[in-house]
Amino acid sequence: MSKLDSKIPEGPLEQKWEKYKSSVALVNPANKRSLEVIVVGSGLAGASAASSLAEMGYKVKVFCFQDSARRAHSIAAQGGINAAKNYQNDGDSTYRLFYDTIKGGDYRAREANVYRLASVSANIIDQCVAMGVPLAREYGGMLSNRSFGGTQVQRTFYAAGQTGQQLLLGAYSGLQRQVGLGTIEMFARHEMLEVVNIEGKCRGIIARDLISGKLERHFGHAVLLCTGGYGNVFYLSTNAMGSNVTAAWKATKKGAFFGNPCFTQIHPTCIPVSGDHQSKLTLMSESLRNDGRIWVPKKQGDTRKANEIPEEERDYYLERRYPAFGNLVPRDVASRAAKERCDAGFGVGTSKMAVYLDFKSAIARYGHSKALTQGINNPSAQQLKDFGKLVVEEKYGNLFEMYEQITGENPYELPMRIYPAVHYTMGGLWVDYNLMTTVPGLYALGEANFSDHGANRLGASALMQGLADGYFVIPYTIGAYLSKEIATKAISTDHEAFVSAEKDAQGIIDKLFAIKGTKSVDHFHKRLGKIMWDKCGMARNEKGLKEAIAEIRTLREEFWKDVRVPGSANDFNPELEKAGRVADFIELGELMCMDALNRSESCGGHFREESQTEEGEALRKDEEFAYVAAWENKGNHTYELHKEELKFEAIKIAARSYK
Amino acid sequence: MNLTLKIWRQKNDKETGKLVTYPVKDISPDMSFLEMFDVLNEELITKGDEPIAFDHDCREGICGMCSMFINGRPHGPKRGVTTCQLHMRSFKNGDTIVVEPWRAAAFPVIKDLTVDRSAFDRIISKGGFISVNTGNAQDANNIPIPKPDADASFEAAACIGCGACVATCKNSSAMLFVSAKVSQLALLPQGRVEATTRVKNMVAQMDEEGFGNCTNTGACEIECPKGISLENIARMNREYFVANIKS
Numbered sequence: 001m002s003k004l005d006s007k008i009p010e011g012p013l014e015q016k017w018e019k020y021k022s023s024v025a026l027v028n029p030a031n032k033r034s035l036e037v038i039v040v041g042s043g044l045a046g047a048s049a050a051s052s053l054a055e056m057g058y059k060v061k062v063f064c065f066q067d068s069a070r071r072a073h074s075i076a077a078q079g080g081i082n083a084a085k086n087y088q089n090d091g092d093s094t095y096r097l098f099y100d101t102i103k104g105g106d107y108r109a110r111e112a113n114v115y116r117l118a119s120v121s122a123n124i125i126d127q128c129v130a131m132g133v134p135l136a137r138e139y140g141g142m143l144s145n146r147s148f149g150g151t152q153v154q155r156t157f158y159a160a161g162q163t164g165q166q167l168l169l170g171a172y173s174g175l176q177r178q179v180g181l182g183t184i185e186m187f188a189r190h191e192m193l194e195v196v197n198i199e200g201k202c203r204g205i206i207a208r209d210l211i212s213g214k215l216e217r218h219f220g221h222a223v224l225l226c227t228g229g230y231g232n233v234f235y236l237s238t239n240a241m242g243s244n245v246t247a248a249w250k251a252t253k254k255g256a257f258f259g260n261p262c263f264t265q266i267h268p269t270c271i272p273v274s275g276d277h278q279s280k281l282t283l284m285s286e287s288l289r290n291d292g293r294i295w296v297p298k299k300q301g302d303t304r305k306a307n308e309i310p311e312e313e314r315d316y317y318l319e320r321r322y323p324a325f326g327n328l329v330p331r332d333v334a335s336r337a338a339k340e341r342c343d344a345g346f347g348v349g350t351s352k353m354a355v356y357l358d359f360k361s362a363i364a365r366y367g368h369s370k371a372l373t374q375g376i377n378n379p380s381a382q383q384l385k386d387f388g389k390l391v392v393e394e395k396y397g398n399l400f401e402m403y404e405q406i407t408g409e410n411p412y413e414l415p416m417r418i419y420p421a422v423h424y425t426m427g428g429l430w431v432d433y434n435l436m437t438t439v440p441g442l443y444a445l446g447e448a449n450f451s452d453h454g455a456n457r458l459g460a461s462a463l464m465q466g467l468a469d470g471y472f473v474i475p476y477t478i479g480a481y482l483s484k485e486i487a488t489k490a491i492s493t494d495h496e497a498f499v500s501a502e503k504d505a506q507g508i509i510d511k512l513f514a515i516k517g518t519k520s521v522d523h524f525h526k527r528l529g530k531i532m533w534d535k536c537g538m539a540r541n542e543k544g545l546k547e548a549i550a551e552i553r554t555l556r557e558e559f560w561k562d563v564r565v566p567g568s569a570n571d572f573n574p575e576l577e578k579a580g581r582v583a584d585f586i587e588l589g590e591l592m593c594m595d596a597l598n599r600s601e602s603c604g605g606h607f608r609e610e611s612q613t614e615e616g617e618a619l620r621k622d623e624e625f626a627y628v629a630a631w632e633n634k635g636n637h638t639y640e641l642h643k644e645e646l647k648f649e650a651i652k653i654a655a656r657s658y659k
Numbered sequence: 660m661n662l663t664l665k666i667w668r669q670k671n672d673k674e675t676g677k678l679v680t681y682p683v684k685d686i687s688p689d690m691s692f693l694e695m696f697d698v699l700n701e702e703l704i705t706k707g708d709e710p711i712a713f714d715h716d717c718r719e720g721i722c723g724m725c726s727m728f729i730n731g732r733p734h735g736p737k738r739g740v741t742t743c744q745l746h747m748r749s750f751k752n753g754d755t756i757v758v759e760p761w762r763a764a765a766f767p768v769i770k771d772l773t774v775d776r777s778a779f780d781r782i783i784s785k786g787g788f789i790s791v792n793t794g795n796a797q798d799a800n801n802i803p804i805p806k807p808d809a810d811a812s813f814e815a816a817a818c819i820g821c822g823a824c825v826a827t828c829k830n831s832s833a834m835l836f837v838s839a840k841v842s843q844l845a846l847l848p849q850g851r852v853e854a855t856t857r858v859k860n861m862v863a864q865m866d867e868e869g870f871g872n873c874t875n876t877g878a879c880e881i882e883c884p885k886g887i888s889l890e891n892i893a894r895m896n897r898e899y900f901v902a903n904i905k906s
């Protein structure tokens with residue numbers, strides 16, 4: 001029998017959550033006051049969980065490494081948030097959102113979790129609007145929707161290209177309200193460095209005050225890791241510079257299993273790399289694929305400017321290959337198709353590693369309808385263009401500006417150049433239906449867990465999951481655990497488990513300073529990134545993965561011999577922070593390659609070259625791989641694989657087709 | 660291109676700081692301003708010096724963490740961008756660039772170019788929210804909101820809390836930041852319920868934090884990377900006036 005118990009409630013899919021919710025144990029208000037919860041990370045999942053739990057009466061401490069909870073990287077999500085509201089009357093429903101998410105995830109997610117996600121999605125929109133999040137509206141005053149990749153309905157709510165910002169600031173306002181009320185104690189500029197377990201249960205953390213450099217011990221009856229994804233293992237990604245895996249990785253060293261580490265999402269529409277100095281990549285929201293058409297020249301190595309290439313010499317390859325979904329195929333499909341064209345020599349721009357995203361037809365189309373609504377029946381070409389631009393500006397203005405700032409090119413006149421980049425990680429800490437990891441009392445929410453997106457996440461579903469976990473799942477499921485903890489008094493942080501965890505954290509810091517090597521942390525991070533991108537990126541194969549594992553091992557040894565960390569530990573020292581994070585990324589990178597090597601099928605974002613159809617489409621092997629790979633850290637860079645079988649009862653598992 | 664940087668170095672909030680000159684070579688115009696700092700820091704580390712501490716995270720103009728005062732202007736010479744969105748093509752070969760931290764009594768320096776902006780969080784915790792608990796919400800479309808109001812609210816909500824408005828203001832006033840939040844919520848029917856207490860409590864906290872008074876110089880609007888408009892300050896003044904009459 002596997003060590004993994006997903007704790008999925010009995011009963012028909014549609015009733016599991018409702019029934020569970022009304023039967024899960026409750027904690028009475030007086031007891032809640034003496035129960036302490038630690039939340040690490042203040043993004044959508046962390047902020048929404050913290051404020052909800054504090055409102056319920058728990059004593060909450062929140063930690064984030066940024067200078068304010070409002071900076072968490074959820075803020076950078078652009079396009080939108082899905083919800084099965086069916087406001088557009090286009091046939092949407094909880095079931096359809098559930099179905100799209102399972103299919104989009106290439107049948108590698110848990111049905112029960114995804115159904116719950118879809119069913120609370122509508123509540124999220126209600127909650128955010130009540131909190132004053134200014135989502136986009138139509139002239140009648142009702143909420144507006146747009147469509148996103150992988151779906152055929154309009155269920156995405158948005159706030160221009162700043163949806164993540166608006167939702168995060170909403171969740172942050174709820175968090176600050178509780179800070180003001182004294183129910184949440186906030187620790188900004190603090191980084192979690194260790195999980196503390198006592199008698200098999202998670203009982204707190206060790207955190208470093210990033211300004212003074214002091215290590216601190218914090219007790220909690222439960223600890224929630226809401227620390228986001230690990231895309232920065234690739235060095236270049238759309239993640240913020242500080243986004244890291246350290247909290248989750250330390251948890252694996254204390255017994256939490258890591259689920260599907262090789263499931264990473266490469267986002268199809270990012271601004272291409274411009275040179276060696278590049279420190280991060282910038283996403284251009286997927287919502288742009290609603291109106292932008294993707295193409296490359298039909299001729300290999302065409303050096304003409306985009307505007308000089310006539311219509312008939314353009315290959316709109318997504319529309320050609322996938323007529324049913326066209327430019328709105330899911331992310332993994334769009335990314336691979338771009339790589340395929342560039343590898344075959346059809347890429348554009350100086351690096352030839354880019355494709356065009358063109359708004360000319362959209363501008364013309366919108367120009368016509370706007371002219372009509374203005375009562376102009378015979379608009380001039382210039383009027384059409386101006387009107388069209390106005391509409392496009394209203395929809396995507398800030399994205400176009402962002403593009404122009406980075407590239408120096410005006411996307412209203414020239415098509416954007418885009419290329420795929422690492423964006424999101426579907427893998428993460430393994431959790432059960434309660435969002436609890438394999439360590440009792442230790443939870444993982446949002447991108448930090450593995451649970452809802454399978455092998456590929458659909459656009460506008462990350463914001464949905466983060467807020468679902470924080471607002472609507474954990475407030476109920478945590479009761480199942482904490483109701484049994486009411487007799488546990490707060491444990492003194494003088495307990496030996498705290499002392500030894502602090503010693504471990506201090507040991508790593510001392511070791512890093514003692515090396516006094518010759519190369520900067522970034523030097524190692526860039527090399528790790530290159531190995532990962534080349535061999536564990538958009539396409540993977542056995543030979544490459546085996547090489548990557550060997551190379552990462554060498555890199556790890558070199559890092560611990562030759563890294564240079566300047567300054568001192570008792571000081572504000574961003575280089576030391578980076579060093580600790582990169583050390584963990586190196587270890588994680590190795591595990592990712594091991595997982596990718598083990599999974600010799602193609603599914604979602606994980607494309608094994610050995611497993612494809614004759615047309616080059618991904619080929620899943622359901623007989624062999626319909627499971628979650630949960631890796632147990634056995635110490636000394638060894639890992640044991642545990643499998644959680646995925647059962648599909650409501651949905652018939654099928655080849656994923658967007659043709 | 661080759662440039663001369665004069666950068667503020669300060670060990671911590673107790674010691675005084677000074678400008679230190681660093682030449683940088685072979686800077687590509689496609690680099691961002693912060694990538695140029697990466698290059699310089701890499702050089703300092705290899706030489707055995709301490710790198711320059713500066714705040715940054717998203718590097719795409721949305722988190723509000725980056726905060727450099729460049730040649731006398733917060734976020735540098737270009738309008739409508741944050742420090743991380745500034746690219747070296749805005750400078751020319753041979754330029755001297757002076758880089759300092761935000762300066763305001765309410766934003767003490769932590770180290771080099773890093774300052775403490777937690778005063779903003781404390782202001783928000785005094786009223787920058789709508790008091791609705793999780794689970795209390797009605798259907799989102801039950802509250803129709805006229806599009807112009809929703810759009811105006813959104814524009815005010817676009818503030819990233821960077822503090823450039825404070826840094827540029829000769830009085831170190833935080834009016835633009837506070838008024839953006841007050842306006843966002845005042846423009847929405849959901850936010851009207853607490854409008855009176857909100858504006859009073861937030862303004863009181865703003866004063867307590869040691870931000871200066873607003874004398875309508877308008878510098879904040881010019882330097883705000885998100886185009887937060889002075890209209891918000893006018894709206895907040897009205898809200899404040901009405902709130903005080905009511906009580």
Ligand code: SF4
Pocket residue numbers: 817818819820821822823824825835836839882883884885886887
């Ligand atoms: S009002 Fe503008 S300058 Fe001031 S904090 Fe907000 S975004 Fe920054």
Ligand code: FES
Pocket residue numbers: 714715716717718719720721722723724725741742743744
């Ligand atoms: S680093 Fe986030 S706004 Fe500049």
